[in-house]
Amino acid sequence: MQPTAARPLLLFALRDARVVDLVGGMLRDLGHDILHTTDGPATRRALRERRPQGVLLSLELPRCDPWQLLTELRAHDDRLPVVVTAPVYVEIEAARAYRLGADDYVTYSLSREQGFPRLAARFRRLLPRREASSGHAAPERVVVDRAGHTATVGGAPLDLSPLEFDLFATLAARPEQVLSHGQLLREVWGEREDGDPVRVKYTVLRLRRKIAAATGGRTGISTVRGIGYRYHPVD
Numbered sequence: 001m002q003p004t005a006a007r008p009l010l011l012f013a014l015r016d017a018r019v020v021d022l023v024g025g026m027l028r029d030l031g032h033d034i035l036h037t038t039d040g041p042a043t044r045r046a047l048r049e050r051r052p053q054g055v056l057l058s059l060e061l062p063r064c065d066p067w068q069l070l071t072e073l074r075a076h077d078d079r080l081p082v083v084v085t086a087p088v089y090v091e092i093e094a095a096r097a098y099r100l101g102a103d104d105y106v107t108y109s110l111s112r113e114q115g116f117p118r119l120a121a122r123f124r125r126l127l128p129r130r131e132a133s134s135g136h137a138a139p140e141r142v143v144v145d146r147a148g149h150t151a152t153v154g155g156a157p158l159d160l161s162p163l164e165f166d167l168f169a170t171l172a173a174r175p176e177q178v179l180s181h182g183q184l185l186r187e188v189w190g191e192r193e194d195g196d197p198v199r200v201k202y203t204v205l206r207l208r209r210k211i212a213a214a215t216g217g218r219t220g221i222s223t224v225r226g227i228g229y230r231y232h233p234v235d
Contacts, residue, residue, distance in 0.1 A: 007033045008127065009050060013043040014058030014085065019108060019116065023056075026120040032127075040064025047073070054081040054127055057102075059093060067100060074101035078206070079161045081126035085119065098202035103163045104189070105199065125190055126163050142233055144169045156214035163188070164207045171221065171231035180228035204229060 010032050012020050024034040035050060037043040040063040046052070055073065059066045066084070073082055083104045084097040094105040103126050106119045143152045151158045151168055160168060166188045171179060181200050182193030189199065208219040220232045 007031055008053040009033045009035055010054040010056065010123075011043070011046055011050070011052035012036045012056045013046075013061055013064075014038070014056065015060065015062065016058070016087075019056075019085070019119070022116040023108075023120045023123070026117065027124065030124060038062070040069065043069070052080075054083075054123065056083050056085055056123060059084060059086045067096065070097070070100045070102060079159065081123070081162060083119075083123050083126065094196060095198050098198050101202075101206065103161065103203070105196075121190065125166075126161075142172045144172055153211055153214055153220075158210055158214050160207070160210060163203060164210065167203055168207055168211075171229065172233075175231050175233050178224050178228055178230045182228075184228065200228075 008031070010024075010027060012024060012034055014020070015038050020034065020036045024036070028034060032054075035046055035052060037046050038061075040061055043057075043061065043064065047055075057066055057070060057073075061069075070082065070084065073080060078101065081103050082101070083106055084093075084102040085106050085108065086093065087107065089107045097105040104122055106122050108116060108119050145151065146169065149162070149165055151160060151165060151172075158168070167184065170184065170187050179187075180193075181197035182195075184200050185191040185195045185197070186193050189195070204221060208221055211219040211221070222230050222232060224230055
């Protein structure tokens with residue numbers, strides 16, 4: 001008999017029990033286990049001892065500087081999916097979260113029927129997924145393997161988070177085409193095209209840094225001011 005595969009563990013670091021009950025319940029139904037912590041010390045201990053595969057981090061976590069914790073998380077592991085959450089949207093906080101490396105910033109101030117399923121869906125999109133399609137070679141030595149969730153540029157491996165991989169795969173699939181902020185929000189984040197473009201900006205910034213490290217400085221991603229981004233295959 002084959003052993004049962006372990007269920008991926010997600011850490012919910014927040015006080016609001018409604019989020020844990022409802023959002024956590026949705027993600028449990030999708031095959032994940034949920035670990036809940038309610039303050040900073042317990043969260044740090046859980047990160048150290050349990051090594052979760054994703055983190056939902058509240059900006060209102062007691063006995064904790066969430067910005068410092070987010071900085072430490074990103075310094076330790078830049079692939080771990082991290083969603084920062086708050087009851088209401090604050091533009092300055094959203095920009096700061098993306099700048100420090102959060103994969104997403106999600107509020108849940110909508111109704112229970114809308115806000116919590118939206119948060120669960122956004123978190124779910126950041127987690128590694130099994131794909132039925134096999135790897136394929138994109139033009140100019142870019143290889144995107146959706147099944148293995150890996151990517152290389154000119155033979156150099158890229159150490160990408162799930163979100164960064166989805167963004168890179170979307171850009172590389174249409175070389176030399178301009179993809180708007182709205183298109184990327186829809187195709188990569190599953191959001192409306194009039195959503196917050198800041199999350200695109202900072203994810204592109206992280207992706208560029210990783211491609212540059214793998215290629216010796218070249219990224220292939222150019223900004224089309226006021227519109228979006230274009231990918232030029234890296235030779």
